[in-house]
Amino acid sequence: MESGMVSVDRWTAGSQVYFLTHLHADHLSGLTSKWSRGPLYCSRITAKLFPIKFPGFDLSLLHIVEIGQWHSVSLLSPSSGSSTAVSFMAIDAHHCPGAVMYLFRGEFGCTLYTGDFRWESTSERAQTGRTMLLKAMKDVQLDMLYLDNTYCNPTYCFPSREVAARQVLSIISSHPNHDVVIAVDTLGKENLLLYISRVLKTKIWVWPERLQTMHLLGFHDIFTTKTSVTRIRAVPRYSFNIETLEGLNTMRPTIGIMPSGLPWAPKAFRGMEKLSLESPPLLLHNRWHTGVTTSSTSSKTNGGSLSSGRHDHYIYTVPYSDHSCFPELQKFVEFVKPINIKGIVSSSACNVDPLYHFGGICRIQQASKLLCQRLRIKRSEKVGVIDMKSSFGCTSTMQLGRKKRKRQISRAAIHVSRVRLLRRERQGVKIVDTDPD
């Protein structure tokens, strides 16, 4: 696809149509209520939640993309000035409410932009998505895959959200006399909260804006803004830190739970070495990243005995992730078999260029051969001038990937806010021509 036609989660000027995968802040940088650069496509749920994020937005610019249905838009080719049709389909990304991936087809070929997604092997929703994708890609090859490479590193291997949710529940159950605060974003982790609410038969406190979101999502009578009716509170992630937990514990015994695939360290955390020597499972360390999924919640070790004067021991991290872990990414790439692949998180301390890991799976090698064949044909036909740059793109990108990986290994500890900052800065793409031609 030519530059200047389509942007996904990228809100700079210069495209004719814009696509939003979901409403997480790191995908919205540059998008405001005063948006006027062009039509914005999103899923029905995202459109429903949109006014909360962007009050006063010109809703005539908002277009709903129904999941599993082909839509089409006629765009102008910036180079030729002629019109060209772009077909697109949204597919459930199973990330947060409303999150979708987009499949594009047209004269340019076939491109898939996953946005953030989690397709667990055991998930029925993921299976539905796979079936949908397979059908939509029937008879065509995927030329370019833009992949959620948040955890594109073999060290990231964590359990399904179902298993992680049971771990969270076990931690809560082993602290019957504690208040519990769970860190969540403005959107996402609803299923975890619903599960806790259902099993423990309790309401869950959320802050007022979050309650509004829950009501829009159709979750009534489960969440509350009254602190007196429940000991379990879902709090904004930004407010979740050692100081808060310390303050809460001066009033009532309270534990904090951070559901995340990322290793997490509180802002003012001190004494990591000391803590790691004690190594209480699930407490502020990243055991699951070694590939060993946590099999128990070690509830016995996490009671008051470990919290004696150690404020950091108030906090549990659980590998509940709305992003695919590495083995899931690998299966996904094997499934869609792209010719080329790019990460949507262009830089972070925890991942590398997906081609480094998946170059052997995707068909870039065949693509290079194909390109050479095409070059020979075109040279013999003396048609046009071929830009050779892309034919060497794979090699150079893979070398870059290795370099990046070396750098990463030296960065053992990753601060979640750093990663999130990078994601906020570098999400989204303008879809451009990626075919070796």
Ligand SMILES: [Zn+2]
């Ligand atoms: Zn997201």
